Amino acid sequence: MMHENVDQLCAKLDEELKKRGLSRRDALKLAGIGTASFMLNPSEAAAATKLEAADVKGKIVIVGGGAAGCSIASLLAKKISNPDITIIEPNPQSVSYQPGQTLIAAGVWEKDDIMANNEDFFPSEAKWVKDSVTEFDPDKNRVLTQKSGEIGYDILIVTTGLQLNYNAIDGLSENIIGTNGIGSIYFADGAVKTWQLMQEFVASAKSGKKVQGVFTHPNTPIKCGGAPKKIMFLTHDRLVEAGARSNAELTFYPNGGSMFGVPEYHEAILTQFKARDMKWQYKHNLIAVDPGKKVATFEHHYLIKGEWDPDIEEYEMIPQVKNVEVPFDFLHVTPPMSAPDVVKNSPLSWKKGSAATGGWVEVEKETLQHTRYPNVFSLGDVAGIPMGKTGGSVRKQYTVVVQNIIDFLNQKKPSAKYGGYTVCPLITSIGTVILLEFDWSAKPTPSFPLDPTKERWIWWILKVYLLKPMYFYGMLKGRA
Numbered sequence: 001m002m003h004e005n006v007d008q009l010c011a012k013l014d015e016e017l018k019k020r021g022l023s024r025r026d027a028l029k030l031a032g033i034g035t036a037s038f039m040l041n042p043s044e045a046a047a048a049t050k051l052e053a054a055d056v057k058g059k060i061v062i063v064g065g066g067a068a069g070c071s072i073a074s075l076l077a078k079k080i081s082n083p084d085i086t087i088i089e090p091n092p093q094s095v096s097y098q099p100g101q102t103l104i105a106a107g108v109w110e111k112d113d114i115m116a117n118n119e120d121f122f123p124s125e126a127k128w129v130k131d132s133v134t135e136f137d138p139d140k141n142r143v144l145t146q147k148s149g150e151i152g153y154d155i156l157i158v159t160t161g162l163q164l165n166y167n168a169i170d171g172l173s174e175n176i177i178g179t180n181g182i183g184s185i186y187f188a189d190g191a192v193k194t195w196q197l198m199q200e201f202v203a204s205a206k207s208g209k210k211v212q213g214v215f216t217h218p219n220t221p222i223k224c225g226g227a228p229k230k231i232m233f234l235t236h237d238r239l240v241e242a243g244a245r246s247n248a249e250l251t252f253y254p255n256g257g258s259m260f261g262v263p264e265y266h267e268a269i270l271t272q273f274k275a276r277d278m279k280w281q282y283k284h285n286l287i288a289v290d291p292g293k294k295v296a297t298f299e300h301h302y303l304i305k306g307e308w309d310p311d312i313e314e315y316e317m318i319p320q321v322k323n324v325e326v327p328f329d330f331l332h333v334t335p336p337m338s339a340p341d342v343v344k345n346s347p348l349s350w351k352k353g354s355a356a357t358g359g360w361v362e363v364e365k366e367t368l369q370h371t372r373y374p375n376v377f378s379l380g381d382v383a384g385i386p387m388g389k390t391g392g393s394v395r396k397q398y399t400v401v402v403q404n405i406i407d408f409l410n411q412k413k414p415s416a417k418y419g420g421y422t423v424c425p426l427i428t429s430i431g432t433v434i435l436l437e438f439d440w441s442a443k444p445t446p447s448f449p450l451d452p453t454k455e456r457w458i459w460w461i462l463k464v465y466l467l468k469p470m471y472f473y474g475m476l477k478g479r480a
């Protein structure tokens with residue numbers, strides 16, 4: 001359970017910054033979040049009351065009370081004078097800090113550092129229904145729940161996050177994570193077990209055994225695109241620390257053909273891989289695991305040269321697929337991900353195009369308003385937009401959706417737009433991070449004029465000491 005408050009978290013941050021001769025104000029500016037005034041004066045910010053409250057009427061139902069659901073509920077409670085907000089969420093600790101799972105899996109944090117109770121963060125103005133939605137019925141403006149019957153709404157906000165599909169990999173299920181050298185950081189207990197396995201892997205290398213570490217990235221959109229590589233960098237670091245790196249081969253097997261969608265970041269990551277003698281094999285999608293034999297099977301996609309085509313003066317390239325078996329001592333699985341089935345099978349999901357396969361909610365990418373049901377909005381991981389499955393994107397999205405909901409209730413067109421901003425602090429070692437920031441343009445969009453392709457200690461401080469209080473006491477409270 002998270003036992004620290006914002007003052008304690010800020011004190012830890014100050015201690016780290018002092019070692020580097022930096023003030024908290026400068027660090028916030030450096031991180032491009034100088035506007036996070038609650039971090040400079042937490043007690044004053046806590047006393048803040050409703051500002052410019054809109055006098056709009058309407059029952060707002062939020063499905064999913066994680067990062068996005070809680071943040072938007074808090075801001076709506078501040079922005080609307082007599083809010084009627086219901087949050088439907090079954091998990092009493094849904095606000096826990098998922099980005100910290102990477103640090104748990106590397107032994108930097110413990111599970112207690114990220115777990116938090118919803119009642120400490122859900123706004124008091126909102127009603128919390130501790131239940132799951134089992135059906136969306138947008139034609140009748142209602143949702144059906146497991147235990148609480150039907151709940152009607154004027155405005156629906158879908159923030160269910162996404163579903164981890166471990167079962168889509170033959171031989172794998174969530175229960176197998178933590179056994180037979182197979183780790184995964186995508187749920188908190190998985191991260192705890194991954195740390196155990198990483199230590200065993202390092203110990204094995206230290207004992208002189210030649211060991212294989214295998215890291216996967218699936219063929220679906222995932223939350224935090226950098227996480228599969230972060231855990232690989234951290235494994236490398238723990239091996240170096242133990243003096244055992246030369247006994248381990250570490251190989252990344254992504255489904256795609258590059259390290260990152262933004263070319264500048266692809267090059268930056270490749271440079272860091274080469275510097276650490278970390279290997280990679282593109283176009284490999286994990287399809288099966290044999291836990292007993294410790295063998296992972298990948299579907300490998302590649303092209304072979306066919307006939308010369310005189311019309312286009314090029315060789316025809318013929319796509320090929322073959323299965324490749326890879327033995328491992330430590331396997332880190334990033335599972336395929338999709339919208340939860342209840343969303344995927346509802347009228348709200350994309351019905352055509354590439355987004356249809358994931359079942360993501362069909363929203364307009366800038367207003368985050370549903371394209372067929374105008375009183376429905378979606379944000380966070382479940383939203384069907386081209387990029388942005390990170391907490392950093394949620395931070396930009398929730399203010400946009402609040403404004404657009406107020407516009408809708410005032411019978412106006414949505415006026416706020418999400419620019420596609422997303423951020424991934426790519427940990428390259430215990431102590432350094434490359435801050436990958438970008439937007440719809442798929443170009444680096446650094447918040448501060450520093451070369452965004454370089455690994456830096458300041459971003460490590462941001463990741464480990466600053467983002468957690470920003471999340472809990474800024475975002476979840478609707479303040480930043």
Ligand SMILES: Cc1cc2nc3c(=O)[nH]c(=O)nc-3n(C[C@H](O)[C@H](O)[C@H](O)COP(=O)(O)OP(=O)(O)OC[C@H]3O[C@@H](n4cnc5c(N)ncnc54)[C@H](O)[C@@H]3O)c2cc1C
Nearest residue numbers: 064066067068094098099132133160161380381390391392
């Ligand atoms: C290992 C890891 C590392 C990450 N690193 C970073 C990082 O460095 N930076 C960053 O910005 N982001 C990072 N993220 C991503 C970030 O945590 C997510 O993008 C963010 O939590 C998304 O918020 P959300 O509200 O959409 O989903 P969630 O926070 O997952 O919340 C969704 C909620 O919906 C609820 N729900 C689901 N179905 C139903 C239903 N039928 N009825 C009612 N409720 C339902 C769930 O119980 C859940 O509580 C990381 C994530 C992981 C796992």
